[in-house]
Amino acid sequence: MGVLTRIYWMRLLLGMLAGFICALYNVFVEPAVIGNISVFTTGLMFAILIYLLSYYAFKSAYFTKVEKPTKLMTTGIGIYFISWIVFWTFFWTIFYATILA
Structure with a gap:
C-alpha cells in the first residue's frame, strides 16, 4: 500500500474519531440546543484542529516519501x-437516544 493510500485511509478513520469526539462534546459536555449555530x-x-494535527503528523513522517508535499x-x-459530518450525526443520534430512553 502506498503512502498516499495510507494517508487517505487514516484520514477516514480520523474523520470517524472527530465525529465521535464532537458527538461526545455536544451531548455530554455542552448539551446542544437544536438550531444553535455555535x-x-x-x-x-x-474537526479542523484534528485535520491540521494530522497534517503536521503526516508531514513529519512522510515529507520525503511523496513527490509533491502539497x-x-x-x-x-x-x-x-x-x-x-456523517459520523457526528450518527454518534449524536445514538448518544442522544440513550439519554432520552
Missing part, C-alpha cells in the same frame, strides 16, 4: 470532512 461551529473547529494536505480532505 454547536456546528464548535464541532467544525474540533499532496499531504489535500489527500483525503473530502473523505475526512464527509466522514466527520
Whole structure:
C-alpha cells in the first residue's frame, strides 16, 4: 500500500474519531440546543484542529516519501470532512437516544 493510500485511509478513520469526539462534546459536555449555530461551529473547529494535527503528523513522517508535499494536505480532505459530518450525526443520534430512553 502506498503512502498516499495510507494517508487517505487514516484520514477516514480520523474523520470517524472527530465525529465521535464532537458527538461526545455536544451531548455530554455542552448539551446542544437544536438550531444553535455555535454547536456546528464548535464541532467544525474540533474537526479542523484534528485535520491540521494530522497534517503536521503526516508531514513529519512522510515529507520525503511523496513527490509533491502539497499532496499531504489535500489527500483525503473530502473523505475526512464527509466522514466527520456523517459520523457526528450518527454518534449524536445514538448518544442522544440513550439519554432520552
